[in-house]
Amino acid sequence: MKTRTCWNTICTVDDLVPESGIAVWTEEGPVAVFYLPHRLPALVAISHKDPFSGANVLARGITGDLGGEPIVASPLYKQHFNLKTGVCLEDESVRVKTYSVLLDGNRILLETRETQQEAVAA
Amino acid sequence: MSKKTLIVIGNGMVGHHFLEQFVASPAASGYDILVFGEEKQRAYDRVHLSEYFIGSTHSDLAIGTADWYSEHSIQLRLHEQVTAVNPDQRSVTTPKGDYGYDELVLATGSFPFVPPIEGREHPHCFVYRTLEDLDAIRHSAQKGKSGVVVGGGLLGLEAANALKSLGLQAHVVEFAPRLMPVQLDTDGGALLRHKIEELGVQVHTEKATTSIVEGENARIRMNFSDDSHLETDLIVFSAGIRPQDTLARASGLSVGERGGIVVNDQCTTSDPHIHAIGECALWNQKIFGLVAPGYTMARTLAAVLNGDRDAGFTGADMSTKLKLLGVDVGSIGDAHGQTPGTRNIRFNDEQAGHYRRIVISEDGKTLLGAILVGDNSHYDTLLQYALNGITLPDNPETLILPENQGGAPVLGPDALPETASICSCHNVTKGDICCAIDAGCGDLPSVKAETKASTGCGGCTALLKNVVDNELEKRGVAVNKDLCEHFPYSRQELFHLVKINGIRTFRTLISQHGKGQGCDICKPVVGSILATCWNEHILATDHVPLQDTNDTFMANMQKNGTYSIVPRIPGGEITPDKLIVLGEVAKEYDLYTKITGGQRVDLFGATLSELPEIWEKLIAAGFETGHAYGKSLRTVKSCVGNTWCRYGVQDSVGMAIVLENRYKGLRAPHKVKMAVSGCTRECAEAQSKDFGVIATENGWNLYVCGNGGMRPRHADLFATDLSDEELIRTIDRVVMFYVRTADRLQRTSVWMENLEGGLDYLKQVVLEDSLRICAELEEHMNSIADTYQCEWQTAVKDPEKRKRFREFVNLPEQKDPVQQWTTERGQRRPAPVPA
Numbered sequence: 001m002k003t004r005t006c007w008n009t010i011c012t013v014d015d016l017v018p019e020s021g022i023a024v025w026t027e028e029g030p031v032a033v034f035y036l037p038h039r040l041p042a043l044v045a046i047s048h049k050d051p052f053s054g055a056n057v058l059a060r061g062i063t064g065d066l067g068g069e070p071i072v073a074s075p076l077y078k079q080h081f082n083l084k085t086g087v088c089l090e091d092e093s094v095r096v097k098t099y100s101v102l103l104d105g106n107r108i109l110l111e112t113r114e115t116q117q118e119a120v121a122a
Numbered sequence: 123m124s125k126k127t128l129i130v131i132g133n134g135m136v137g138h139h140f141l142e143q144f145v146a147s148p149a150a151s152g153y154d155i156l157v158f159g160e161e162k163q164r165a166y167d168r169v170h171l172s173e174y175f176i177g178s179t180h181s182d183l184a185i186g187t188a189d190w191y192s193e194h195s196i197q198l199r200l201h202e203q204v205t206a207v208n209p210d211q212r213s214v215t216t217p218k219g220d221y222g223y224d225e226l227v228l229a230t231g232s233f234p235f236v237p238p239i240e241g242r243e244h245p246h247c248f249v250y251r252t253l254e255d256l257d258a259i260r261h262s263a264q265k266g267k268s269g270v271v272v273g274g275g276l277l278g279l280e281a282a283n284a285l286k287s288l289g290l291q292a293h294v295v296e297f298a299p300r301l302m303p304v305q306l307d308t309d310g311g312a313l314l315r316h317k318i319e320e321l322g323v324q325v326h327t328e329k330a331t332t333s334i335v336e337g338e339n340a341r342i343r344m345n346f347s348d349d350s351h352l353e354t355d356l357i358v359f360s361a362g363i364r365p366q367d368t369l370a371r372a373s374g375l376s377v378g379e380r381g382g383i384v385v386n387d388q389c390t391t392s393d394p395h396i397h398a399i400g401e402c403a404l405w406n407q408k409i410f411g412l413v414a415p416g417y418t419m420a421r422t423l424a425a426v427l428n429g430d431r432d433a434g435f436t437g438a439d440m441s442t443k444l445k446l447l448g449v450d451v452g453s454i455g456d457a458h459g460q461t462p463g464t465r466n467i468r469f470n471d472e473q474a475g476h477y478r479r480i481v482i483s484e485d486g487k488t489l490l491g492a493i494l495v496g497d498n499s500h501y502d503t504l505l506q507y508a509l510n511g512i513t514l515p516d517n518p519e520t521l522i523l524p525e526n527q528g529g530a531p532v533l534g535p536d537a538l539p540e541t542a543s544i545c546s547c548h549n550v551t552k553g554d555i556c557c558a559i560d561a562g563c564g565d566l567p568s569v570k571a572e573t574k575a576s577t578g579c580g581g582c583t584a585l586l587k588n589v590v591d592n593e594l595e596k597r598g599v600a601v602n603k604d605l606c607e608h609f610p611y612s613r614q615e616l617f618h619l620v621k622i623n624g625i626r627t628f629r630t631l632i633s634q635h636g637k638g639q640g641c642d643i644c645k646p647v648v649g650s651i652l653a654t655c656w657n658e659h660i661l662a663t664d665h666v667p668l669q670d671t672n673d674t675f676m677a678n679m680q681k682n683g684t685y686s687i688v689p690r691i692p693g694g695e696i697t698p699d700k701l702i703v704l705g706e707v708a709k710e711y712d713l714y715t716k717i718t719g720g721q722r723v724d725l726f727g728a729t730l731s732e733l734p735e736i737w738e739k740l741i742a743a744g745f746e747t748g749h750a751y752g753k754s755l756r757t758v759k760s761c762v763g764n765t766w767c768r769y770g771v772q773d774s775v776g777m778a779i780v781l782e783n784r785y786k787g788l789r790a791p792h793k794v795k796m797a798v799s800g801c802t803r804e805c806a807e808a809q810s811k812d813f814g815v816i817a818t819e820n821g822w823n824l825y826v827c828g829n830g831g832m833r834p835r836h837a838d839l840f841a842t843d844l845s846d847e848e849l850i851r852t853i854d855r856v857v858m859f860y861v862r863t864a865d866r867l868q869r870t871s872v873w874m875e876n877l878e879g880g881l882d883y884l885k886q887v888v889l890e891d892s893l894r895i896c897a898e899l900e901e902h903m904n905s906i907a908d909t910y911q912c913e914w915q916t917a918v919k920d921p922e923k924r925k926r927f928r929e930f931v932n933l934p935e936q937k938d939p940v941q942q943w944t945t946e947r948g949q950r951r952p953a954p955v956p957a
């Protein structure tokens with residue numbers, strides 16, 4: 001099976017805030033991109049939408065790690081989400097979408113799932 | 123086999139407790155349960171009734187939920203009074219019909235006694251027992267200025283406090299020569315009176331009311347037997363309670379000479395199928411007007427109905443500990459020394475306002491009773507001596523002397539026997555707590571959940587914590603005070619590390635003293651510590667990731683991800699022009715507008731990207747950030763004071779503005795609220811604040827560590843008649859000591875409760891400089907005040923910081939699509955989320 005990946009430029013390095021998140025608008029909806037300079041990979045992205053409140057706020061949560069896994073805490077009701085898997089620590093049946101992000105020179109590239117599925121179908 | 127029917131009359135505290143016990147027992151499956159309650163509401167916590175006046179609702183006070191009743195198939199018929207019991211037919215009658223029973227439980231409580239005074243039917247005369255009574259009092263108080271409580275007992279003083287909290291000048295009229303005649307002796311009563319009068323409640327003793335007539339200057343005039351009189355707008359009768367035994371009397375059950383349904387040790391009345399528990403029951407010629415004995419009867423009866431032949435009520439301890447109008451009062455056992463041959467030891471410090479008396483057995487070995495006024499810190503220890511018959515030390519006076527005069531330290535939890543009762547509401551002994559811990563309860567909350575200790579009146583909270591901590595420590599469970607998995611330190615310890623080592627960034631701190639990357643617990647704590655220590659702008663790049671979103675974006679996030687904005691309005695004073703600007707800005711951005719409890723205006727519904735624009739306009743009009751988002755000073759509420767109010771004795775607004783401008787922006791472990799009232803009428807409700815200031819003829823009285831909200835706490839009087847400078851200096855010291863020593867998210871009230879040595883210790887540190895740190899505390903506070911900057915002013919001017927407020931960094935014009943709006947009462951609000 002052939003998979004072609006399609007990357008979109010979403011912003012530049014200057015837009016990022018170390019140890020924190022920003023939100024970008026994509027065809028698929030809002031995505032939260034986190035820049036964690038003291039970890040590998042330093043860039044991770046999950047859906048910006050908090051599944052518990054329905055509000056687009058996850059990029060504004062506090063980041064950190066719990067038991068070694070990178071996490072963000074929802075600024076509304078404080079649940080923690082694993083930034084690698086999207087799984088909620090308080091309720092493992094809840095999971096937010098994760099996205100791949102890359103640094104290309106000064107540009108930040110994001111892969112959206114829709115594009116990916118289209119690519120697979122084609 | 124068909125089920126039998128159990129009927130309970132009365133859905134009060136004891137009736138409910140009985141149901142809880144009974145449904146959990148095997149016998150429950152054999153009964154249909156039917157409960158009648160005369161009141162409109164489901165059972166509620168009458169002990170904390172007064173909280174209804176300071177914000178609690180019926181649902182806050184309710185014990186048990188409607189769901190709980192239906193889950194256990196209990197038929198609850200509220201607002202349906204039982205009018206007759208027919209023992210021969212084994213049935214009860216209500217206006218709606220007759221209901222048959224196999225077993226009947228009377229839990230009808232008691233009713234307030236109103237002395238037969240001519241004119242007592244006046245529409246502004248009340249009693250103090252039910253939520254409905256309180257509604258009526260509140261209604262009457264709205265247009266009144268003063269109120270009288272008839273009766274200076276425990277409940278009367280509580281009612282007086284309530285009248286005061288409703289803004290009335292409160293009076294207490296007592297027939298006996300002293301207050302709380304049942305619990306206190308002459309000296310104790312005199313001290314209590316003095317303290318209460320200091321708080322602005324007027325006490326009239328040895329007054330017998332002869333008639334109540336229309337007043338001349340107020341609604342009512344009370345005439346006394348000594349030909350004097352008192353005018354007032356309302357009267358609350360609190361002259362004792364009488365057991366509600368009407369039904370029992372009419373149906374021919376035995377009742378006592380002075381009332382009360384006679385029961386035996388099994389809580390059964392003269393009819394073997396009728397039982398009585400709680401305040402309506404007379405056991406051994408005694409009525410028990412407290413909730414704990416009622417609960418014990420409820421448990422006994424549940425056991426009896428399960429066929430337990432050993433179950434029996436054996437009486438109850440009537441010791442009480444309370445805070446009346448902020449004054450500690452305690453009374454234990456045989457407080458008046460009525461046992462023959464007793465010896466008394468008294469300690470009376472008029473200066474500090476502490477009175478203690480202990481009553482000792484003839485042989486000097488056991489403690490029989492005690493009276494405490496002004497300071498209850500000895501209560502727990504004395505009670506344990508009395509209840510458990512622990513042998514007294516050779517010099518029993520050391521038990522009540524202050525520690526620096528050779529007083530013994532309070533009895534440690536280790537000294538208590540296994541049988542020592544820790545929580546009398548739920549009958550939990552030290553042994554029960556040890557069992558719970560051995561069965562796996564590893565911390566205080568789980569011990570509470572398992573044993574129910576400390577979930578009744580709450581009087582045992584401190585003792586329970588001591589016992590649990592002590593037992594855990596003995597079992598080698600380190601009582602973990604670590605902040606989180608990243609730092610093995612408490613907030614206070616981190617504060618010292620930062621200060622002493624001059625640490626300025628989170629990263630330095632975590633790499634030198636912690637591990638990992640941090641989390642949403644430790645980051646804001648460290649952010650707040652760094653802000654207090656070095657007072658740098660909270661949007662400095664290093665600090666951004668440490669803050670909660672509210673701090674980062676300097677606004678309060680609401681449920682749909684938009685923010686609310688609260689500009690500072692010092693002391694609640696605002697010019698019409700500024701008010702117009704708020705209105706214009708709100709209109710332009712379609713912001714929902716609401717007045718806050720702290721005398722400010724809250725503008726809701728701004729999106730992230732609108733925040734800097736809005737603030738540009740507000741700053742141009744002279745507004746500053748109100749820090750409503752921060753763990754820092756919120757508002758200094760004030761009444762209008764002597765510039766307008768005819769009662770005012772100082773300029774409360776002026777002082778509120780000075781205080782607000784001094785402490786604004788200070789970062790603290792939690793939010794800090796203050797208030798200033800212009801006289802003792804206390805219109806600004808200063809005693810429910812972290813720092814409350816009340817004007818006196820000679821200056822200011824300072825109250826500290828009060829709280830409203832979820833866990834209200836009356837502030838403690840800290841210092842009196844301070845000049846302006848003394849007031850500020852004292853607040854400087856207390857506030858900085860709090861900032862340095864409190865735990866994460868610890869309000870001043872909880873901080874105070876956990877401070878070893880409590881109020882007295884704090885006074886020593888702040889007023890006597892016992893730690894020799896006052897100069898440093900003041901200097902630190904000065905430097906914070908000097909380097910204050912309005913965070914929003916700094917932020918709007920800085921393009922780098924403004925970048926943070928883009929909603930979507932790649933599409934600045936894109937509006938957040940999840941925000942759906944609707945209009946209600948002429949304003950925009952979030953549309954209900956479809957389920």
Ligand SMILES: Cc1cc2nc3c(=O)[nH]c(=O)nc-3n(C[C@H](O)[C@H](O)[C@H](O)COP(=O)(O)OP(=O)(O)OC[C@H]3O[C@@H](n4cnc5c(N)ncnc54)[C@H](O)[C@@H]3O)c2cc1C
Pocket residue numbers: 131132133134135136137138158159160161168169170171172202203204205229230231232250251252277280366369399400401402410411412413414416444579
């Ligand atoms: C302001 C206040 C403060 C208090 N503070 C304390 C304290 O600090 N510590 C403490 O231990 N105790 C305190 N108490 C006392 C405590 O509230 C009582 O001991 C406790 O409520 C007794 O419970 P009970 O179920 O026996 O009576 P109640 O709670 O009075 O319940 C009896 C219920 O039966 C209903 N009833 C009566 N007759 C009928 C009928 N014929 N048909 C249907 N229903 C009927 C009544 O309407 C009432 O709802 C305080 C009481 C008050 C009023």
Ligand code: SF4
Pocket residue numbers: 761762763764767768769770771774799800801802803804805806
């Ligand atoms: S001065 Fe203030 S506290 Fe006193 S009565 Fe007037 S408004 Fe109330």
Ligand code: SF4
Pocket residue numbers: none
């Ligand atoms: S948290 Fe406060 S503002 Fe929010 S609903 Fe509760 S009481 Fe009201």
Ligand code: FES
Pocket residue numbers: 544545546547548575576577578579580581582583
């Ligand atoms: S003594 Fe009342 S809750 Fe423990």
